[in-house]
Amino acid sequence: MSEETVEKKIILKEEDDYIVNMGPQHPSTHGVLRLEVCLSGETVNYMIPHIGYIHRGIEKMAESDTYKQVIHLTDRMDYLSSHINNEAVCLAVEEALGVEVPERVQYIRAILDELTRIASHNLWWSAFGMDLGALTTFFYGMRDREKILSIFEESFGSRLLHSFNTPGGLLHDVHPDFRKHTLEYVKYFRKKLPDYKNLLTDNVIFHNRTIGIGVMDKKMAINYGVTGPSGRGSGFSCDIRKAAPYGIYDKVKFKEILYHEGDSFARYKVRMDEMVESLNILEQLVDNMPEEGGFTAKMKPVIKLPEGEYYQRVETARGELGVYIVSKGAKYPYRIKFRSPNFSNLFVLNTLSKGGIIADLVAICGSLDLVIPDIDR
Amino acid sequence: MILDIYSFSTLTSSIDNSLHNMMSPWMATLTEFVLVGIVFLLFYALLGLFLVYLERKVCAVIQNRIGPNRVGRWGIFQTFADFIKLLMKELITIKHADKFLFNLAPFIVIIASFMAMAALPFAKGLQAIDFNIGIFYVIAVSSLGVVGILIAGWSSNSKYSLIGAMRSGAQIISYELSVGLSLLAIVIFSGSMQLSTIVESQADGWWIFKGHIPAFIAFVLYLITATAEINRGPFDLAEAESELTAGFHTEYSGIKFAFFFLAEYMNMFIVSAIAATLFLGGWMPFHIGGWEGFNQIMDYIPSILWFFGKTFVVIYIIMWFKWTFPRLRIDQMLNLEWKYLLPLNLMNTVIISFVVLMGLYFK
Amino acid sequence: MNSTIKYFTDIFKGVLSLWAGMRVTGKYFISPGEIVTEQYPENRATLKMTGRFKGEVIMPHDENNQHKCTGCGICELNCPNGSIEIITKKVPNEEGKMIRAIDKHIYHLSMCTFCELCIKTCPFDAITWGQDFEHAVFDRAKLTKVLNKPGSSLKKKEVKS
Numbered sequence: 087m088s089e090e091t092v093e094k095k096i097i098l099k100e101e102d103d104y105i106v107n108m109g110p111q112h113p114s115t116h117g118v119l120r121l122e123v124c125l126s127g128e129t130v131n132y133m134i135p136h137i138g139y140i141h142r143g144i145e146k147m148a149e150s151d152t153y154k155q156v157i158h159l160t161d162r163m164d165y166l167s168s169h170i171n172n173e174a175v176c177l178a179v180e181e182a183l184g185v186e187v188p189e190r191v192q193y194i195r196a197i198l199d200e201l202t203r204i205a206s207h208n209l210w211w212s213a214f215g216m217d218l219g220a221l222t223t224f225f226y227g228m229r230d231r232e233k234i235l236s237i238f239e240e241s242f243g244s245r246l247l248h249s250f251n252t253p254g255g256l257l258h259d260v261h262p263d264f265r266k267h268t269l270e271y272v273k274y275f276r277k278k279l280p281d282y283k284n285l286l287t288d289n290v291i292f293h294n295r296t297i298g299i300g301v302m303d304k305k306m307a308i309n310y311g312v313t314g315p316s317g318r319g320s321g322f323s324c325d326i327r328k329a330a331p332y333g334i335y336d337k338v339k340f341k342e343i344l345y346h347e348g349d350s351f352a353r354y355k356v357r358m359d360e361m362v363e364s365l366n367i368l369e370q371l372v373d374n375m376p377e378e379g380g381f382t383a384k385m386k387p388v389i390k391l392p393e394g395e396y397y398q399r400v401e402t403a404r405g406e407l408g409v410y411i412v413s414k415g416a417k418y419p420y421r422i423k424f425r426s427p428n429f430s431n432l433f434v435l436n437t438l439s440k441g442g443i444i445a446d447l448v449a450i451c452g453s454l455d456l457v458i459p460d461i462d463r
Numbered sequence: 464m465i466l467d468i469y470s471f472s473t474l475t476s477s478i479d480n481s482l483h484n485m486m487s488p489w490m491a492t493l494t495e496f497v498l499v500g501i502v503f504l505l506f507y508a509l510l511g512l513f514l515v516y517l518e519r520k521v522c523a524v525i526q527n528r529i530g531p532n533r534v535g536r537w538g539i540f541q542t543f544a545d546f547i548k549l550l551m552k553e554l555i556t557i558k559h560a561d562k563f564l565f566n567l568a569p570f571i572v573i574i575a576s577f578m579a580m581a582a583l584p585f586a587k588g589l590q591a592i593d594f595n596i597g598i599f600y601v602i603a604v605s606s607l608g609v610v611g612i613l614i615a616g617w618s619s620n621s622k623y624s625l626i627g628a629m630r631s632g633a634q635i636i637s638y639e640l641s642v643g644l645s646l647l648a649i650v651i652f653s654g655s656m657q658l659s660t661i662v663e664s665q666a667d668g669w670w671i672f673k674g675h676i677p678a679f680i681a682f683v684l685y686l687i688t689a690t691a692e693i694n695r696g697p698f699d700l701a702e703a704e705s706e707l708t709a710g711f712h713t714e715y716s717g718i719k720f721a722f723f724f725l726a727e728y729m730n731m732f733i734v735s736a737i738a739a740t741l742f743l744g745g746w747m748p749f750h751i752g753g754w755e756g757f758n759q760i761m762d763y764i765p766s767i768l769w770f771f772g773k774t775f776v777v778i779y780i781i782m783w784f785k786w787t788f789p790r791l792r793i794d795q796m797l798n799l800e801w802k803y804l805l806p807l808n809l810m811n812t813v814i815i816s817f818v819v820l821m822g823l824y825f826k
Numbered sequence: 827m828n829s830t831i832k833y834f835t836d837i838f839k840g841v842l843s844l845w846a847g848m849r850v851t852g853k854y855f856i857s858p859g860e861i862v863t864e865q866y867p868e869n870r871a872t873l874k875m876t877g878r879f880k881g882e883v884i885m886p887h888d889e890n891n892q893h894k895c896t897g898c899g900i901c902e903l904n905c906p907n908g909s910i911e912i913i914t915k916k917v918p919n920e921e922g923k924m925i926r927a928i929d930k931h932i933y934h935l936s937m938c939t940f941c942e943l944c945i946k947t948c949p950f951d952a953i954t955w956g957q958d959f960e961h962a963v964f965d966r967a968k969l970t971k972v973l974n975k976p977g978s979s980l981k982k983k984e985v986k987s
């Protein structure tokens with residue numbers, strides 16, 4: 087064996103490390119994520135995430151599905167922002183075909199995007215509170231999220247995985263009461279927000295648990311590709327809705343929420359402010375939504391993309407979702423690759439939690455808002 | 464022998480007398496021991512189950528839910544059903560666990576909380592033993608439970624349990640100080656450690672009113688530290704389910720788990736009962752000096768009701784804490800104790816001594 | 827001195843913020859009208875699913891036990907996970923010619939992902955969503971359903987005026 091080819095072993099763990107296994111079944115990992123945590127006392131020395139417990143091979147499955155069928159698979163990646171995932175594929179296909187979708191569809195899609203975002207942040211708020219031991223937040227968050235889900239159910243018939251988008255538009259029109267109920271919801275939720283503030287945002291224990299915990303600076307966020315609210319909490323301006331507007335977003339007035347502290351509390355604040363911002367967007371959109379215009383563009387029954395590569399990115403509730411489609415001109419995609427936000431967001435966890443204690447690890451993990459099926463796909 | 468709901472002394476002394484008439488003195492004492500033990504055991508189990516039910520109902524209403532409502536009307540038999548379920552569950556034996564200690568731990572925990580009950584004055588003349596150092600006894604006995612928790616964590620051969628137990632150890636050692644100091648406030652006020660004397664001293668007004676600001680501060684401090692001592696509310700680090708799955712009782716199952724569970728709730732009852740006895744007048748009715756008519760109406764309410772009423776108010780406050788706040792981190796919790804609660808407590812003790820010396824409280 | 831003042835203001839602010847939180851939970855505690863629990867098996871009678879609810883795929887039959895499915899198999903083609911199997915048979919029509927007709931429209935509820943593609947693509951609107959949501963069974967085989975009822979036949983196309 088020559089000098090150059092000497093095998094170099096990277097030692098991940100020592101023999102006598104005190105390893106605690108968090109997961110795959112653990113209350114604070116919110117899914118089947120396994121964290122191998124090395125402790126000394128309560129201090130975390132390092133942490134190795136193990137993923138793949140819920141790998142379903144969505145990308146491979148998508149290769150034998152038509153473009154319309156791919157949609158329902160994307161639902162099952164980040165199940166909390168299923169509508170936005172759908173939209174990413176639809177936008178990519180529409181872009182490839184050069185189809186112009188009616189403005190009304192764009193409005194509806196954006197409204198649903200924002201509703202999805204609020205619902206997702208709402209669930210995250212509940213779960214984050216629960217991670218930190220405030221169990222009541224879970225029920226308040228769920229209670230308010232339920233209202234959005236009812237709006238969804240009324241229009242699409244399902245609450246979580248609604249496969250409502252289709253290349254070219256929507257599967258069918260929204261319910262006649264959709265606009266009324268959305269406005270009602272906006273009013274309702276604005277009334278509930280002070281509770282959220284009093285219960286958690288202003289709480290001194292919560293401050294102690296999150297401020298200065300898991301500080302991620304802007305450079306680190308960019309290096310790891312941490313996007314979404316987690317990235318924006320570090321001052322990384324990465325909102326796709328602003329950077330590369332899709333759909334109706336270039337016509338909507340809204341702020342990109344940026345915080346520069348980079349700690350768990352900053353990430354928390356970004357999401358809380360984003361909910362308010364989403365409410366503002368909703369009010370703008372719902373009022374201006376055109377009544378006429380149908381719900382789908384004219385599409386051929388069998389969609390065949392011209393040969394080439396297509397990339398579309400959207401802003402899900404957790405960050406940048408990229409869809410990369412390679413087409414060979416058939417009705418099936420040759421290859422689909424999803425750049426999922428959670429995959430990148432997960433791997434910053436080790437760096438952030440190093441040196442903290444277990445309770446911090448839980449807080450950081452919660453503040454990154456991971457959805458495990460999106461990591462594994 | 465009539466049952467006088469206003470004073471149990473006639474009842475207890477008549478039982479005592481008849482026993483003494485029937486048998487030799489030591490036999491009578493033995494029978495009394497057994498009787499009291501059985502009564503307490505029953506009371507303990509029933510109250511524990513009721514508290515579990517109460518907690519579930521209270522948290523449900525706080526969280527906009529209904530809570531248990533399937534077994535019996537309003538679900539009152541839910542905890543009994545759960546208890547039966549726990550009885551029938553398999554007792555899982557843990558590989559490489561220290562069998563003896565593992566089995567011993569739940570008993571230590573439950574005995575510690577059981578013993579503390581002996582000194583509680585439930586009503587006029589209803590108290591198993593009236594020590595002259597009652598407060599001291601209760602503090603001493605109730606802190607025994609941590610030994611059980613430590614043993615449980617150590618013997619179950621699980622890392623989660625061990626971390627939980629260590630946390631609990633650190634927590635109780637530090638909070639014991641503040642609990643003692645905040646109770647000292649009332650000892651200074653009343654000049655006695657005997658629980659019956661303390662209750663008598665509140666005949667004309669509860670200490671929380673008579674002792675005004677310092678007594679109120681002591682009361683709040685006691686509530687916080689006592690919550691920490693019983694591993695509840697925002698201080699439930701020993702079980703911290705989002706971090707350690709279930710902390711020290713991760714590996715326990717079946718009835719042994721039920722023991723921990725019951726002991727936790729009974730501890731809550733005991734600290735609330737102490738708070739009620741010391742600060743809120745125990746079984747003493749609510750009296751306002753000078754309002755004779757009002758005082759008489761208050762006297763019509765039996766003393767046992769007063770005691771339980773006050774205790775449940777305190778229990779509700781403790782539950783309210785738990786269902787509102789996020790959990791503290793272990794280092795923050797120790798900080799809170801050593802940097803805030805202990806200095807405040809010491810300061811308060813000095814102030815109280817001053818107040819008592821100068822006679823600045825309402826007599 | 828400043829640090830002493832800060833020490834006490836910290837305590838004061840902390841207690842205030844805690845009190846704010848307790849006010850929220852306390853408010854909900856004394857207003858039981860806010861309870862949102864659905865008492866499910868009891869409210870079966872009043873529980874209304876929205877009209878578009880995706881419970882399961884069903885094939886509506888009219889009073890003559892007739893449906894609209896021709897057995898074309900388009901739904902089977904469009905289902906992304908093979909939840910639908912179409913078994914056809916040959917039956918003679920009025921002129922005596924053998925034509926294809928549906929024998930069994932097999933629907934595997936256990937595999938369905940409720941993507942609605944079959945319903946959307948059916949050229950004859952033969953299938954639609956059913957509102958039933960109580961699908962729990964002890965035997966997985968029970969989730970495989972035959973959608974066309976036994977003895978049913980194809981509905982004649984009404985002549986458009």
Ligand code: SF4
Binds near residue numbers: 899
């Ligand atoms: S249900 Fe519709 S699509 Fe399916 S076989 Fe029948 S007619 Fe064809």
Ligand code: SF4
Binds near residue numbers: 906908909944
């Ligand atoms: S809803 Fe989708 S998955 Fe279900 S049977 Fe129809 S096409 Fe198949």
